[in-house]
Amino acid sequence: MRFERREHRPAALVIATPLIAVVAALAVSGILIALAGAPVFEAYWKILVGAFGSKLSITETLTRATPLILTGLAAAVAFRAKLWNIGAEGQFYLGAIATAAVGARITEGMAPIIQIPILLAAGAVAGMVLLLLPLWLRLKFSVDEVVTTLLLNFVAILFVSMLVDTVLKDPMAFGWPQSEAVERAARLPKLIDRSRLHIGLLIAVAIAFAVHFVQSRTTFGMRARAAGLNPRGAVFAGVPLARTLVLVAMLSGGLAGLAGSIEVLGVKGYVTTDLSPGYGYSGIVVAMLANLHPLGVVLAALFTAVMFVGADGMSRSLGIPTYIADVTVALSLISMLVAVFFTQYRVRR
Amino acid sequence: MVHQHFSLAPNLTVLENVMTGTESLWKLASDSRAGRQKLEAISKRFGLAVDPEARVGDLSVGEQQRVEILKALYNDAHILVLDEPTAVLTGPEAEKLFSTLKEMAAQGLSLIFISHKLDEVMATADRVVVLRGGRQVAERKASETSKAELAELMVGRKVERPVREAATPGPVVLEAVGVTVRVDGVDRLKAVDFTLHAGEVLGIIGVSGNGQSVLAGLLSGTAKRSAGDLVVFGKGVGDLSVADAIALGIGRVPEDRNGEGAIGEMAIWENAVLERIADYSNNGFVDRNRAVSFADSIIEAFDVRGGTPSSRTRLLSGGNMQKLILGRNLIENPKILLAAQPARGLDEGAVAAVHERILAARRAGTAVLLISEDLDEVMALADRIQAIVGGSLSPPVAAEDANAQKLGLMMAGEWTENADAV
C-alpha cells in the first residue's frame, strides 16, 4: 500500500473536509460517552441546548468564541506562511498583562476613546515582540521556531505569574495573585446588558474579514502565501522572504496579543494566571479545522466554543465529565489532519 | 553502488556509517573493534586512508567518497558501480581515486565506472560501453579506441544543422568576465567567460550537474558571485538580485518548473504576475482585474491549454506550464532571455511550440542564453555553442562548424586543442 498525490481536488471535498473531521471526532467521543453509560444523542442534544438554549447561554458561547477567533487567526496566518507559531498562549498572556499594566499605570484617567485603542495596541505589540524573537533566531541562526515558541509560552506565563504576584499585584485582592485592574471606563462596552458579551466579538469578526481581505487582495498576502507554499519558487519570483516572514510574525503575534488584551478589557478587567483555559492551543485546533481560512476560523471558533460551553450544561444533567469537550476538540484536530491528508492523497495498492 | 550524491550521515563517525546494518540488530554490543580492524584492513589494502573515528561531516568531499567506497567494500562487494565519481572531486583527489580504482581491479574486483569525461574513461577503463538514449550503442576495448571515436559514438549521428534563417547578431548585451560562484565551499562555476549578442542564441551544452543550475541562478538573481563581474548593456552590475534581473529586462525560464518556475497551489493569474507584482498593484492592493487580463493575454498568445486564469497552476500539464512561464517572460519583449532546460520532460508537440517561441524571440532581437543537455535542442536553436564541464566553460564554436566529434569532445571536457574561438 502506498499513497499517491491527487491531481484533482474536488472543491466540494475541500469544503466537506472539516465537517467529515468533526463528525468523525463526534463519533469517537460518542463511543466514550456510551462507554460512560449515557445516551449519546441526548448528550449531544444537551450540548446544543447548553450552548444555544437560552439568551444567556448564547452570549456565553459567543464570549468564549471571541478569543478563539483571534488566536485561531494568529495560528492560521502564521501556518499559511509555514511559520510554526505554537506560542499563541504565551503571546495571549503577554498581551493581557501589557494591557493591564499600561491601563493601571499609564493611561488611567484618559478618555476611553483614546485609552481603549492604546490598550489594545499595547497588547498587540507585546504579542508581536514575543514572536519576533523566535523568528529572529530562526532567520539568523536557523533555530527551529516550534521549540522556541512553545517554550516561550512557559516563560511568558511564568513572567506573568511573577508580575501578578509582585509588582502588579492588586493590593485589594485579599492576597490572591491577580493584577491591578483596568478602570471600568476603559473596558470594552457590552453588546448585551447583563451578559458578559462585549464588542470584542465584533472586533474579532471584523478582523477575520480584514485578514481575509489582506490575504486575498494585497501584495503582502500574495507574497506570504507564496512564501508558505513554495519558498524556493517565491524567492525566484522576487519575494523578499525574510521581510515577508517578519510581517507575518507581527500579524500573527499581534493577533494573539490582541486576544489577551480583548479578554482583559472585555471580560475580567485584570489578569490572573488562569485567564486562558488554553486559548492559544485551542487556536491551533481552530486554525487547522478552518483549513487556515480566516472566515472558516470564525466558524471553527464557534464550534469549539459550543463544545466547551455546551459541555458544561450537558455535564450537569448527564454526569458526563466536561472534559469530553476537550476530547472532542482534540480529536477533531487529529481527524482533520487525517482528513486533509486524504483530500491530497489517495491510497494505491 | 557508489552514487554521485553521497548517502552518508554527517553526524555519525566513519565507522558508524560503514557498520550500519552489518550486524544483527539484537546483538547486545556492537563489535566495533572487529569492525575497525576490518575497515583498516580494507583501507590499507586499497590505499583508502580515512580515520574511522572521524565525524563524516568534518571530512572533505574526497574523503567522504572514500567512505562511500569503503561502505561497499566492507559489505564484501565484488562489483562496484561508480556513478560520475569525479564530479565532486578536485584534480588531485580524482588522480588518487584513479589509482585506487586500478588497485582494486588489480586485486580482482569488478568496477563499472560511469562517466562522460573521456580522458577519465581512457585512463581507467579496460573496456568501454557507450550508452545513448538508454541503449547500448557500442562496446570497445580501451586499447583499441580513441577519444575521437568515443566522442562520435556518444553523440551518435551526423549532426545536422536545421534550416533556419541566419542570425543577425546585434551588439553585445551581456558579458560574463571571469565569474566564479562558490557554494558551500565548492566552486560550482570557475572563472567563466561568455558574451551574448542581441538577436542570437548562445547554447550551453553539457551533462547535467556540471554547473548549469548555478549559471542559471547567476542570471536569475538567485546565485551570488564570489569573483568576476557581469556586464549588462555595457555596465558592470555585480550581483544581480531577482528584482534587478527583472528590472533589467532579463526573462527567466528556470530548469525546475515546479520547484522554482511556478507555485503549483497558486492560481495561474497569480503565477503570471507574481514576479512583477508591483506593476499589478496599487498602494499594496493587487489589481486583480488587470492581473487576470494579463494572464488571459498570455493564455491566448501562447496557447496555454487546460485552465482559466483562476485555476490552480498545478493542474496544467508540463508543456502548458512551460508555455505560461515562457509567456509571462516573452510577452514583455525581454532584452535577454535565460532558458534553462526549457523543453525537458515535454512531449513532442510542446517541444516544438517552445522552440518556435524561442526562435521568434531571437528574430525579435532578444539575446537568448540556452542551457540544455539535449544536443538536438541546442543544434536546433543555437547560433554559437559552449560546453560546460565541471563549472568551466569551453570557448564558443559556431553552430555551422559543429560536428558530432567536436561536440562530444567538448562535452567530455576536451577542448583546449579542438575548439576554436568564434
Place this chain on the structure above:
Amino acid sequence: MNTIVDILASAGLWGAVLRIATPLILGTLGAVLCERSGVLNLGIEGIMTFGAMVGWLAVFNGADLWTGLLVAALGGAVFGALHALLTVTLGLSQHVSGLGVTLFASSFAYYVFRLLVPVSGSPPTIEPFQPISIPGLSDLPFIGPAFFTQTAPTYMAIALAILLAYILAKTPLGLAVRMAGENPHAAEAQGVNPMVMRYGAVIVGSALMGVGGAFLTLSAFNSFFPTMVQGRGWICIALVVFASWRPERALFGALLFAFSMASSCVFRPRLMAPCLIRYS
C-alpha cells in the same frame, strides 16, 4: 549568607533535587529516543499526563505499584503508536500532530479520571513508593540521606539513562536508530528499515514518557489531579536540546534543572521567584 550555606548543605535539598529530576529524566530520555530516530514528539506533555493518570488508576484499583508503572508505559506506548501512525506512515506535520496527541492524551486522561473517580472533598490517594535505603551507602553522612534514600523509580530512571546511553552508542540497534534519524535513505540502502526504527523509537520513547508521568502520582505524590504535569513535558523538550540529544547529558541536564527548581522553591521568600514545582 549563613542560611544559604545551610540550605545548600542540607540533605533535604539534594534529596528533593533527585525527586524533582526523576520525571524529567524519564521524559527527556523518551524525547531523546524519539528525536534520535528523526521524530519530534510534542505529544510528551499529554503522554506524561496520561501516564500519570492511568498508572495511578491501576494502583487505585488494586494493582501493585510496579504494575502501575507498566500500565503507564503501555498507555504511553499507545499514544506513541498514534503519533507514529500520523507522522511516520502518513507523513503529517510532526508539530501539529504532536500537539494533537498532547491535547487528546491529556483531555482523555482527565475525562477517564473524572468518569471513574467522581469529585469528592479530598482527592483519593494510594500508598506510593517508599524510599529505599541502600544498605551501607544510605548511612553515609549527608550523601546517604541526599542520594541513597530515594524511591525505586528514581534509581530505575538513572539506570535507564545509562542503559539508553549504552544502547544508542554501543549496540547495532542504537546505531540503526540513529542512522534512521540522520539519513533514512542511507539506512534503507544499508538494509535498515527507517520506518520500523521510527515506530519502535517513538513507541518505546513514549512509554518512557508515560512512566515519567506516573512517577508523579506513584512516588512524588499519592493522588492525581488535572494539570499536575504543569509543563514538565515542554521542559523535557528543552532539555533534549540542552543535552544535545545524548541520554547521559539528559541525566545531567535534568538534575541541573531540578536543582534550580528546588533551590528557587527553598529561596522563594527571598527571591520572589515563582515556585514552579510545588513540592520539595
